[in-house]
Amino acid sequence: MSNLEDLYREVILDHYRSPRNRGELPSPPAIRVEGFNPLCGDEITVYLDVRDGVLVDIKLTGHGCSISQSSSSLMSAAVKGKPIEKVREIIATFKQLMTVHETSLDEKAEPQPIDLRALGELAALQGVVKFPVRIKCATLAWNTLSQGLDELN
């Protein structure tokens, strides 16, 4: 079962059972973005309260598997209170973590070292890349967040 334990780390199960930052924010003024995973029916709504270039608050609603739910919970904890530039950095690092699988198949591509310490608890999701079908579960919330930040411009 070692593979399974790699996927379902204790941190992931904890965030699945007790998701952080669940709920809604009045929109407007908050940005409200919806994300769908048409293959498995997962749905997520992200609410973003951005003031003076800082993500002051983030709330999430929706449903999905433990990977999508814990990933969104971990994401909310990682980005809440951070300046938007920093949020974009975290998104980029996380997406890099999720693409390790693909780049490692391409021998020519020099894998970029990922600063796992900078990811904190998010590093628990790195086991997902061994299960390519589940990567889209882990990235749903992040893509939805990205979309929300794009609306800022």
Add this chain to the structure above:
Amino acid sequence: MAPGHAVTSFDPRRVRADTPLLKRSVHGRTITYLDTAASSLQPRAVIEAMSRYYELRHANVHRGVYQTANEATSVYEGARESVARFINAPSGAGEIVFTKNATESFNLLAKSWASANLKPGDVVLVSEMEHHANIVPWFQLRDVSGIEVRFIPVGDDYRLDLTNIDELMKGVKLVSVTAMSNVLGTVNPIKELAKTAHSYGALIAVDGAQLVAHAVTDLVDLDVDFFVFSAHKMLGPTGIGVFWTRSAILHDMPPFLGGGGMIADVRTDGYTPATGPSRFEAGTPPIAEAAGLGAAVLYLEGLGMDAIAEHERRLTADALTRLGLEFDGRVRVIGPNDTLSRGGVISLDVDGVHAHDVAQVLDQFGVCVRPGHHCAKPLMRRFNLTATARASFGPYSLVRDTDVLLEALGHAVTMFG
């Protein structure tokens, strides 16, 4: 078993021995294949029929006059004969159109027959338990030609609620329903629905994808007007499906895809379409796949459809009983709890565990089930579900498969506490 259907030689262990993929192991365990509703496994006879075509007979069909071209044509047309016999098509092979899959067959129905015959305001009556293949083409047609798409509701007993059928039938020109739900396992009363449809002057189309490999299909007895299915759900290969309709209807249907093979004549001022099934088979058809489909039919006939149906009924009854007894009610079956008018498709909702996580844990035990909405989102919404984990049986399934399923489910339930 009914008299006259004396099939006594059926042995699922022999089917297992005939099926190469079942010898595989995954994650250190022998594979437990419970995803036949998504796609069935192929016996060696099917794989060999396809190899034989490529190794000995490969040529394009209906073209060359040389020996192998004749043989390829015989293989392709022979498969049409086999399919016609298998579903007891009233007028034989001339009514069998080969498509890519059941989905393409529904698109052919909607974009050819329905597009030519339905007027704005005419109603297509489907049901809440349909696969998207029998929903989306109708919405597409609605958006271009103003027809209405209406749904027969599904009751809390997971069966079609026909209480208000007379009301529902108002303005209906086509009833289009599944013979067996790919989520619930419910087998619908097709014969009765055909009578109802005809009494209102409507036609009836039937999605046979889930039924054909699991019970006897007799189109003369069912008295339906259109019938579609896919080869890969009946031990055949992917890439070929069947569209059946009565000769009289087929004859008047406008062509769907244009190209080579579907014409009688092409000039600089226009074209004349071919008659018969080839009118709807533009381009080089799936010849190897037809060879595989023909072999799958022969294989299933050899096992006996009655025997397969009885075998799967027993497996389903056993699984339903044991699922009901274990897990303290945490595992709920989304579908009828008895085996009357029900097939071997068992959708599970595990309390507190998402279907994808269930399936992921099951995979570690080598158990193949399908998590998700099964391309039936209206049905999932009807029961307030986003996804289920679905186990489904085939002629190669054994009670042992259910043993492993239950062992793995126990692990999933514990793991997510």
